[in-house]
Amino acid sequence: MIDYFLVIFFGTFIGILTGLLPGMSINNLLPIFLTFAFLKPEMLAIFIASVAVSQLLTNFFPSIFLGAPSSETSISVLPGHKLLLEGRGYEALKLCLSGAIFSTVFSLILVFILSPFFKDFYYALRPYVFYLIFFVSIFMILSEKQPKKILFSLLIFLLAGFVGVVTLNSSLSSSNILFPMLSGFFGLSTLIISLKEESFLPKQKIDEELKIKKTDFVKSSLLGSIFGLIVGFLPAVGVSQAAVIAQTLAKLGDSRNFLVTIGAISVANEIFSLNSLYLVNNPRSGASAAIQRILPEINFQDFLTIVASILISSSLTTVFILFFAKKFHKLLLKVNYSILNIVMILFLSSLVFIFTDFIGLLTFFTCGAIGILAAELNVRRSHCMGCLLIPSMIFFSGSTNLFLSFLFD
Amino acid sequence: MRKILIVSGAIAIFGICLLFYLAKTSKPGFVPLNEIDSTYIGKTISTSGRIAFVNYNKGNIFLIIYDKNSSLSVPIFSNVAKYLNVNLKKGQKIVVSGMIDEYKGKLQIIPRKASDIKVVE
Numbered sequence: 001m002i003d004y005f006l007v008i009f010f011g012t013f014i015g016i017l018t019g020l021l022p023g024m025s026i027n028n029l030l031p032i033f034l035t036f037a038f039l040k041p042e043m044l045a046i047f048i049a050s051v052a053v054s055q056l057l058t059n060f061f062p063s064i065f066l067g068a069p070s071s072e073t074s075i076s077v078l079p080g081h082k083l084l085l086e087g088r089g090y091e092a093l094k095l096c097l098s099g100a101i102f103s104t105v106f107s108l109i110l111v112f113i114l115s116p117f118f119k120d121f122y123y124a125l126r127p128y129v130f131y132l133i134f135f136v137s138i139f140m141i142l143s144e145k146q147p148k149k150i151l152f153s154l155l156i157f158l159l160a161g162f163v164g165v166v167t168l169n170s171s172l173s174s175s176n177i178l179f180p181m182l183s184g185f186f187g188l189s190t191l192i193i194s195l196k197e198e199s200f201l202p203k204q205k206i207d208e209e210l211k212i213k214k215t216d217f218v219k220s221s222l223l224g225s226i227f228g229l230i231v232g233f234l235p236a237v238g239v240s241q242a243a244v245i246a247q248t249l250a251k252l253g254d255s256r257n258f259l260v261t262i263g264a265i266s267v268a269n270e271i272f273s274l275n276s277l278y279l280v281n282n283p284r285s286g287a288s289a290a291i292q293r294i295l296p297e298i299n300f301q302d303f304l305t306i307v308a309s310i311l312i313s314s315s316l317t318t319v320f321i322l323f324f325a326k327k328f329h330k331l332l333l334k335v336n337y338s339i340l341n342i343v344m345i346l347f348l349s350s351l352v353f354i355f356t357d358f359i360g361l362l363t364f365f366t367c368g369a370i371g372i373l374a375a376e377l378n379v380r381r382s383h384c385m386g387c388l389l390i391p392s393m394i395f396f397s398g399s400t401n402l403f404l405s406f407l408f409d
Numbered sequence: 410m411r412k413i414l415i416v417s418g419a420i421a422i423f424g425i426c427l428l429f430y431l432a433k434t435s436k437p438g439f440v441p442l443n444e445i446d447s448t449y450i451g452k453t454i455s456t457s458g459r460i461a462f463v464n465y466n467k468g469n470i471f472l473i474i475y476d477k478n479s480s481l482s483v484p485i486f487s488n489v490a491k492y493l494n495v496n497l498k499k500g501q502k503i504v505v506s507g508m509i510d511e512y513k514g515k516l517q518i519i520p521r522k523a524s525d526i527k528v529v530e
Contacts, residue, residue: 027448162425169508170432173452196413289446359431366424372417395451400508401521404453408433409522 019058224264
């Protein structure tokens with residue numbers, strides 16, 4: 001038994017270390033993990049699950065405090081940065097992590113209750129996903145209200161969508177391409193706008209108070225858990241699209257509600273992805289595909305062991321990251337914020353180049369420019385999510401090949 | 410008009426044009442058959458395998474290719490199949506490029522044009 005705990009601790013430790021480095025996806029590490037022949041197959045599976053969950057939760061830290069997101073947490077940069085500049089960065093992080101912890105419990109309950117129906121639900125839902133994404137996109141653009149702003153937001157949505165189709169569906173697509181794209185739209189643009197506006201970092205309030213109503217917190221977490229599970233088994237739809245759909249449908253305009261929802265969606269999606277082998281007999285993420293290779297015949301006991309490792313790992317990570325944030329914010333205040341922003345731009349650019357080469361760097365700067373354009377046109381930067389919503393719409397309409405032939409042949 | 414608006418707009422347009430040009434001229438990355446999983450759904454890739462099954466049906470050609478312990482369906486629809494100038498047979502090794510999709514829970518690669526399918530052995 002003690003060896004299982006040691007493996008979870010080790011996995012959590014690795015997840016925290018790699019989670020602090022934006023762009024370091026678990027998919028980059030899986031080839032190394034799969035060579036760990038000294039671990040029994042079920043132990044290697046819980047190790048991978050622990051790394052995946054702790055890395056995901058840790059990603060919220062650089063996303064909020066440094067404006068350097070991973071592809072999964074990119075959408076949290078905007079509300080997170082807003083609260084950081086109000087001196088509430090710690091609260092922003094705590095909101096994400098609280099939503100995530102609540103979602104861990106709630107998603108597992110949902111998984112246990114709904115597991116017999118997942119397959120049927122998937123086939124029943126799939127024909128309607130196109131309409132769902134289409135109407136959410138229309139609603140999102142029209143929510144700008146003024147005709148001029150609607151036109152500008154449509155322009156940003158279409159420009160981002162074109163970048164999405166070109167980078168995700170064409171020959172340029174690679175497993176890491178989401179990182180430069182989303183980091184550009186939400187990370188690079190935030191850092192450059194902060195530089196331009198000469199923003200400074202106010203003293204951060206480190207208290208345990210969450211300025212959100214209990215009912216709003218529960219509503220946002222539940223909504224996030226449900227959406228996270230739905231996108232967990234839909235191909236070509238990820239955490240960011242789910243966050244935008246949830247935000248639009250439930251009118252989560254408030255930054256705090258949105259952060260709780262993002263935390264909840266991320267974890268629910270990860271929990272479903274990791275357990276998708278047992279639930280729908282189909283891997284839904286790089287980590288679950290790796291677990292399938294290790295445990296081709298996954299049984300109920302393996303499923304429970306993975307669930308337990310997720311619970312332990314997410315709790316350990318949350319405690320550590322909140323402790324780390326309390327210490328880190330003092331260091332952050334000693335640094336000139338403009339210099340920090342420049343260092344982060346250079347750091348992100350280097351990571352993008354290392355992980356995705358020249359194509360990634362070009363995508364990163366193009367998307368950063370579109371993000372800044374959105375801010376300068378005074379429309380919400382969330383319209384940049386067209387980069388994922390448009391390719392998803394094309395995919396679910398069943399016309400990707402037709403569309404690609406029209407564009408590239 | 411503010412300077413930053415013009416600069417960001419120009420970079421965005423230039424970047425989009427360059428990305429489009431690169432997408433149009435580059436070849437899809439090669440992914441070994443045994444590494445293709447659902448995370449590739451919606452992506453355009455290239456892979457190779459030996460034909461295990463061929464079925465000609467109403468102008469469409471349905472293949473199953475394999476490599477070691479992995480297999481993948483390759484539906485070649487009539488709009489592509491009519492331009493194929495090779496006769497596909499069981500045992501041939503082919504390299505195929507196309508988009509990864511899922512049909513009835515199984516992964517498949519859908520070629521877009523006849524030149525996306527090449528018989529190599």
